[in-house]
Amino acid sequence: MNHQNSDQITTETKHRSTGRLYGIGVGPGDPELLTLKAFRLLQAAPVVAYPVSDGGKSLSRSIVAGYLRPDQIEVPLWYPFKLEQSSQPYYDEAAEKLAAHLNAGQDVVVLCEGDPFFYGTFMYLYTRLCDRFPTEVVSGVSCVMANAAQLGTPLTYRNDVFMVIPAILPAAVLSQKLAVADAAIILKLGKHFAKVYALLQELGLAERARYIERATMPNQRIIPIHDVDPETVPYFALISIPSQWQP
Amino acid sequence: MNHQNSDQITTETKHRSTGRLYGIGVGPGDPELLTLKAFRLLQAAPVVAYPVSDGGKSLSRSIVAGYLRPDQIEVPLWYPFKLEQSSQPYYDEAAEKLAAHLNAGQDVVVLCEGDPFFYGTFMYLYTRLCDRFPTEVVSGVSCVMANAAQLGTPLTYRNDVFMVIPAILPAAVLSQKLAVADAAIILKLGKHFAKVYALLQELGLAERARYIERATMPNQRIIPIHDVDPETVPYFALISIPSQWQP
Numbered sequence: 001m002n003h004q005n006s007d008q009i010t011t012e013t014k015h016r017s018t019g020r021l022y023g024i025g026v027g028p029g030d031p032e033l034l035t036l037k038a039f040r041l042l043q044a045a046p047v048v049a050y051p052v053s054d055g056g057k058s059l060s061r062s063i064v065a066g067y068l069r070p071d072q073i074e075v076p077l078w079y080p081f082k083l084e085q086s087s088q089p090y091y092d093e094a095a096e097k098l099a100a101h102l103n104a105g106q107d108v109v110v111l112c113e114g115d116p117f118f119y120g121t122f123m124y125l126y127t128r129l130c131d132r133f134p135t136e137v138v139s140g141v142s143c144v145m146a147n148a149a150q151l152g153t154p155l156t157y158r159n160d161v162f163m164v165i166p167a168i169l170p171a172a173v174l175s176q177k178l179a180v181a182d183a184a185i186i187l188k189l190g191k192h193f194a195k196v197y198a199l200l201q202e203l204g205l206a207e208r209a210r211y212i213e214r215a216t217m218p219n220q221r222i223i224p225i226h227d228v229d230p231e232t233v234p235y236f237a238l239i240s241i242p243s244q245w246q247p
Numbered sequence: 248m249n250h251q252n253s254d255q256i257t258t259e260t261k262h263r264s265t266g267r268l269y270g271i272g273v274g275p276g277d278p279e280l281l282t283l284k285a286f287r288l289l290q291a292a293p294v295v296a297y298p299v300s301d302g303g304k305s306l307s308r309s310i311v312a313g314y315l316r317p318d319q320i321e322v323p324l325w326y327p328f329k330l331e332q333s334s335q336p337y338y339d340e341a342a343e344k345l346a347a348h349l350n351a352g353q354d355v356v357v358l359c360e361g362d363p364f365f366y367g368t369f370m371y372l373y374t375r376l377c378d379r380f381p382t383e384v385v386s387g388v389s390c391v392m393a394n395a396a397q398l399g400t401p402l403t404y405r406n407d408v409f410m411v412i413p414a415i416l417p418a419a420v421l422s423q424k425l426a427v428a429d430a431a432i433i434l435k436l437g438k439h440f441a442k443v444y445a446l447l448q449e450l451g452l453a454e455r456a457r458y459i460e461r462a463t464m465p466n467q468r469i470i471p472i473h474d475v476d477p478e479t480v481p482y483f484a485l486i487s488i489p490s491q492w493q494p
Contacts, residue, residue: 027282028386035388036286037279115388117395117402118409126401137396139275139388139463141282141362148364149384154373155364159416161424162365164409177408180424216386 019047019102021133022109023116023126025140026063029217033141034064041138042067045109047101049075049094051121059236060111075101075108079121091121095128102133115140119166119187144185147215147240151222156183157245167192167239171199178203183243194230196239205241213237266294266349268380269356270363270373272387273310276464280388281311288385289314292356294348296322296341298368306483307358322348322355326368338368342375349380362387366413366434391432394462394487398469403430404492414439414486418446425450430490440480444472452488460484 022041027033034042042048042064052058058076061068068074077094079087098108116122116137129135144164148155156162163181165174167189174196178184186196200206211228213221214236225239269288274280281289289295289311299305305323308315315321324341326334345355363369363384376382391411395402403409410428412421414436421443425431433443447453458475460468461483472486 025388025392030284032284032287033282033386035274035280035282037277039283040279115392115395117400118392119403119405119407123401123404130399137399139280139393139396141272141386141388142392145272145362145365145389146386148362149386152377152384153364154370156366156411157370158366159413160366161413161416162411163428164403166406166408168406169408177427180427181410 017105018133019104019106019108021098021102021125021129021135022107022138023112023122023135024109024138025115025142026060026111026113027141028114028143028146028215029063029220031063031066033146033216034067035138035140038138038140039067042109042111043069044107045072046106047073047075047098047108048111049077049098049108050111052076052078054080058111060113063113064111073101073106091124091128095125098125099129099132102129112140114142114144118142118144143187143215143236143238147185147212147238148242150215150220151210151212151240153210153240153242155185155240155242157243160243160245167196171195174199175203178205178241181241182245184241185238186241187238188235189233189237189239190235191233193228193233193237197225197228197230200225200239200241208241208244210240210242211237212240264352265380266351266353266355268345268349268372268376268382269354269385270359270369270382271356271385272362272389273307273358273360274388275361275390275393275462276310276467278310278313280393280463281314282385282387285385285387286314289356289358290316291354292319293353294320294322294345294355295358296324296345296355297358299323299325301327305358307360310360311358320348320353338371338375342372345372346376346379349376359387361389361391365389365391390434390462390483390485394432394459394485395489397462397467398457398459398487400457400487400489402432402487402489404490407490407492414443418442421446422450425452425488428488429492431488432485433488434485435482436480436484436486437482438477438480440475440484441477443486444475444477447472447486447488455488455491457487457489458484459487
């Protein structure tokens with residue numbers, strides 16, 4: 001976009017000596033589902049940051065592992081996901097880690113599963129850093145769409161109303177939301193599968209629903225929903241309720 | 248995915264002499280938002296098909312114009328969007344055009360704006376051809392996510408319920424749907440802008456709403472929603488109502 005107004009010229013001048021912050025979507029799991037832009041920025045960046053889980057693993061890093069160079073500085077960002085009430089200091093700390101690189105004039109790419117602004121944790125860095133450093137967000141393929149390609153089920157047609165619902169919500173709330181949707185994705189299933197499955201049976205939606213784990217990842221699994229073992233459902237599993245419209 | 252079961256081997260054998268059909272998402276407009284996979288398949292395909300509008304233009308072709316080779320066979324597909332009740336014969340005809348190439352052993356890539364299975368027209372070809380030819384769908388970046396990166400507004404957090412609503416729906420229906428969403432995208436605005444804007448004011452959502460035309464395209468426009476001229480709103484305009492959650 002070409003927005004040459006005076007405010008932006010001032011901002012550019014102010015930031016000229018700092019690095020640029022990029023939040024890049026790395027897509028749902030298949031490394032080939034990175035965009036050309038994300039790939040270019042990733043390859044060019046001196047510093048690559050990514051969230052790591054309590055176990056020290058990083059899903060977003062594993063997606064792009066084949067694209068990283070040995071000379072890139074890697075910055076793992078640890079957020080204690082299980083203690084949400086106290087996570088703000090961890091985001092503050094992560095932001096300051098990145099600010100140190102940006103202030104030193106280094107561009108920083110932050111890896112984001114799926115899309116950076118659609119659920120996820122990049123927003124916590126974005127709100128802390130976007131006023132201090134030139135920042136760009138690169139959209140990615142979301143698992144919300146990628147599951148449809150893997151399942152072979154078109155998701156929405158024409159005037160359908162589409163909804164994305166986190167599985168953690170109580171059954172009564174899920175029921176109220178689903179009542180107004182023509183098509184829906186229920187995501188972040190994990191330990192909530194049994195509750196969601198029972199509700200879909202009650203609502204007469206279980207026959208239409210499709211279950212998929214880790215869409216496009218090497219360990220993707222598609223299982224008939226009635227055969228799913230609720231004890232083994234991972235966080236990155238979702239249920240698709242595709243549109244009923246017949247083309 | 249490695250699914251070496253006997254059914255699939257049979258299918259592969261049956262189709263060995265035919266071409267493969269690919270529905271590839273080309274993303275919202277910026278050619279760099281193609282995925283690496285879509286780019287690879289597009290460059291390799293002998294035949295490239297795409298929908299064209301009544302005026303003969305093709306948005307999806309314009310997105311990838313810089314990637315096409317002169318020796319590729321181009322197959323424009325014309326659907327009369329304004330006569331929906333009689334569009335089935337046009338999809339039949341389009342499918343047969345592609346089937347001729349596939350039967351001749353040529354791979355065919357069909358260009359799809361955004362994601363192939365999220366609104367759009369690829370599904371009409373998919374349902375007609377996927378049982379006859381080996382078919383693969385490659386997910387793309389949807390305008391539903393891409394607008395957020397351009398607007399600089401994170402869309403959804405944590406347990407938000409997210410909704411996508413076509414603007415054509417009556418105001419009362421839109422109102423009922425919006426009531427259960429934490430964040431929403433109202434798309435395909437066009438001539439429906441005035442109705443939607445009036446409703447958002449009535450619901451107290453207008454201050455939160457953001458307006459964007461043709462996100463990531465060269466002629467992208469972001470306009471304060473109160474300044475939009477309802478007479479000039481294109482089909483590829485949308486309103487984002489981002490989550491109110493404060494990170």
